[in-house]
Amino acid sequence: MSTRAHSGCGGATVPAGETGGRNALANGLYGGSIGHMGKEVTRRDFVAIAGAAAAGVAAGCATNPTTGRTQFMLVSEAQEVDLDRKAAPHQFSADYGPVQDPGLNSYVGEVGMKLAAVTHRPAMPYSFRVLNSVVVNGYTFPAGSVGLNRGLMVAMGSEAELAAVLGHELGHVNARHAAERMSKNMVAMAMVTGIALYVQKENSEYAALAAGLGGLGANALLCRYSRDDEREADALGMEYMSRAGYGPEGMVSLMDVFRNLHRSKPSAVDLLFSTHPMSDERYETACRLAAGEYAAARGRADSRDRYLDRIGGLLRIRGAIEEMQNAQALLMKKKPAEAEARLKSALRQAPDDYAGLLMMAKCCMAQNRADEAARYADRAKSVYPSEAHALQVSGFAKLSGGRFDAAMVEFEAYETKLPGNENTAFFLGRCLEGMGRRQECVAEYIRYRKQAPAGAYAGYVQNRLVEWGYLKPVSKGR
Ligand SMILES: [Zn+2]
Known part of the structure; x- marks a missing residue:
């Protein structure tokens, strides 16, 4: 077709x-x-x-x-807002939640709102936070729920660069790139x-990744932008940051940060470049605009000291963040034993790091050490009780270890805290199946089927329901 x-x-x-x-x-x-x-x-x-x-x-x-x-x-526009509200909390949770540093979140929120006020869609429900993920990435949902990862925050060096990143994301929202795609x-x-x-398929891809141990979280749900989208977002970003009082050099130096990362640590920026295609052209365009159209705005303060002061909490554990980035790259290369050594080093430097503990749990899972994985996930739960992802990982670890009743408690708590992940019905069903509570299991499997007819576990559920006589085998071809 x-x-x-x-x-x-x-x-x-x-x-x-x-x-x-x-x-x-x-x-x-x-x-x-x-x-x-x-x-x-x-x-x-x-x-x-x-x-x-x-x-x-x-x-x-x-x-x-x-x-x-x-x-x-x-x-x-109403659908953009609805999609944003439904999807963003799951992505933020999979990226290990907002940093537990209210000062840093509100700082990024202030810079973000200053820019949002001068965009073409100032009334959108914008919100900004720094996320615990160490992956160098930043993204937005269609109505302006923006997340910047710790990995990106420590790569940048001034408020002007932060404004450039935020302006670029706001550019995607204002040009409605996600809605267009x-x-x-x-x-x-x-x-x-x-x-x-x-829609179900998009959701299930997200959920499968979030529930599974891929480590990258829910990025399947995020938009893959085209190069044209990127050019448009850069141009809008430049416009917004200059309207908000920042100099165009911030965009130039941000592009330079990305180019250097691409050269020195290509794996660290894989994800960034998969959602935001990058090229030397973008750097050169920023230079040209800074020297031309926005020349009058040059020489404004880049507020480097304020930025470095606000991210002080991140800079103090920079070594741990870098070790987690190394571990992330090794996990992606399916080298969990090597990743584990890096994570041990990270946790020596930052023992209560929520992302570090959960990455370690996933690393143990990848090496079939379910009980140890559950212990790390439970520690993550205790260091950040309001976040949901640790419940999910803990449930997954306990389920894998055959502790069905303990796993069920985690999945129930997870569903209460973060409803809307269709895979939870499947996992609750798996727990009930393991406990021999077939009637209740069938109810959960049917609930899962309804939510995710083409979901990652549809085949498993289909086979069970046929085997138990709840469904007739489906003949091929129709
Ligand atoms: Zn982009």
Whole structure:
């Protein structure tokens, strides 16, 4: 199937006489028989989306007032806010939560809000925090929930660079890049499988990663931006930072930080560059704009001392953060024993580091030492009781170690603290299955199927339900 027809504007044309009134997103695909996704359902959902696209407000082609560029847009502002609210807490949790340094979070929040006020969409519900992840990365959700990892914070050296990073992320929000990408994907996926299934699939990829031990967290849910998106976000970032009183040199030196990291520690910035493509061109563009369009704003204070003072808590454990970064790279290369040595060193320097403890738990899991993993996860729980990810990791470790009742307690607490991860139903079901409580197990497996018909554990659940006589085997081909 060609994607050309719907990769630009004019993609969502409605076949004559096929404007269905159903809302594919709300109704989902599981109204029919549990078991298979027939072609009828697929077509009906596509028709519903196409109908919504043709009839809906803010759907189809529109000129983006921020950029003046024509965009193919099926996602409304209210949907951007809704998606942001649902997805962001899971990503922030997987990135080990906000740093337990209220002063640092509020500092980044102040700089962020100063920039947000001068954007094209000042009324969006922006929020800013520093996250405990050591990966050099920063990102935003479509309505402006922004997270900057500790790894990025210690790589930067001034408030002007911080403003450049935040301005760039706000550029993505204001140009509506995530919503635009989603709109294109919605039509492409609706053509193939139906939109509800697409949404489920996105969710399940996220959840599988978050629940699993990949170590990277939930980044599958984050937008992969194109190079054009990056250029646009950089240009907007420059505009916003200069409106907010920062000099353009901040953007130049930020690009220089990234270029140097790319050369000296390429694995440290893999993720950053997978979500924000990077090239020398971006550095050169920043230099050109700083010397040209924004020359008048040059020479403003970069507030280096204030920045270094505010991140003092991070700089004091810089050695530990670097060891965690080394461990992260080794885990990605599937070298858990070597990663463990690095994490031991990190935890010697920062014994109560929530991210360090959880990374160690994952490292033990990767080496089939479930009980030890559970001990590290339980320590992580006690150092940061309000965060949910440690409960999930602890539950996973206990489940892997065959301690079904103990694991169940963790997963129940996790679901209470951070509802909305569909995999939790599966894991609760697995605990109940392990305890021999089949009726309750079946209820959880069916709940999981409903939430994630194409989820990572759908095959396992299907086999169990067939085996126990709750489902008929599905014949192939339909
Ligand atoms: Zn970007």
